[in-house]
Amino acid sequence: MKTRRPINRILVYTVLAAFVALAVAPAVAFAFDIGDVLKIFGVGAAIKQFADPINKFINKALGERGAEARGATKVVPIISVGRGGYIGAAQVVGVPDNVKRIKAVVQVEARFGDVSGNLFVPVDTTNPGNNPRAVDGVGVSAIIDLRI
């Protein structure tokens, strides 16, 4: 029994430390500005952390010009099919139930002769593969570039 006591103590301290870390983590993240989060944790983490304030910021900018969109809006990461990984963020807009399902926007680069462009496909997965299927009733309202 005597030999087990230090192990129990270590276990208790570890659990306590984990609780403290979990409680403090969001406050630490908010203490960083968006540039710090971008540099340290990357684009994905920055989008996750700042999606709501960016969404509100865009809706406010539209509201000030009387051009707000009806329906629900949300900010999600853009995944590039060509380059792979997160390359920015997009605000999607549309039928509220369908907007809730959107996890990312897939950007597909396309070229037809002298015309090239980027297709934006709102999808309900963060792992869309090479043939992403769009969710109907949802479209892209804004493209968001993050500067590191």
Added chain:
Amino acid sequence: MRKSAVVALAVVAAGVMLATALLAAQATARAQTVDGREVGEVLVNGQVVIRLRTDQGGQTAVERAGAVAERLNDAFGRRVTWRDFSVVNFDGEASLKAKDSVIVTANRQEVDAANADSAAALAGQWRDNVVRALGGNPEEAAWDDWSVAAKKIVPVLSVNLNGARVGAAQVGGPKAQVDKVKAVAQLDADYHDRIRARVYIPISSLNVIKLSRVQGVSVVALVDVKVLDL
């Protein structure tokens, strides 16, 4: 036992029919005096949804309201829901439709009498009122009909550069809404110096000072056209 079971089933069926009849939407019309002038009001489930102010085609505004209420009741009899109401624009006028049936048209006289911005705005207001009276959400009504989705390419005009053309975009959405889009306005906004948002607003005119957003339509693709090969 068998007889009592039949009676019970008949009572349940009658109850279901009665409940269905009571729950069905109902349109009525009435005369009201607004600003010293007699107008015809159309009500759905007791809520005023359309107010007609002009006499047309040999009918008074009140008689026209009665005809509109009849058309609405016909539509409710065909079990249309709030999702089936749409606005269709044509030649400066706009019609409120229930599926394929025209319920009422906002023409120039009605727009002027209501002091509305446009026929589309007035008919859109009527549709929103009907949708609300039927327990629906007008915000979703503008997004519902993607079964006849359409796409088209329009110029992108910069709001920050006073309407300068900065590219082209493909917009997508319900066909009736896509047909209205003349351009996409691009609004650039910076957030905390680290984020630049390029916001795309499908608009029904080429005016980027007063943005006339077309609801239910959004950008599907951004297009670059190579003009010179240097």
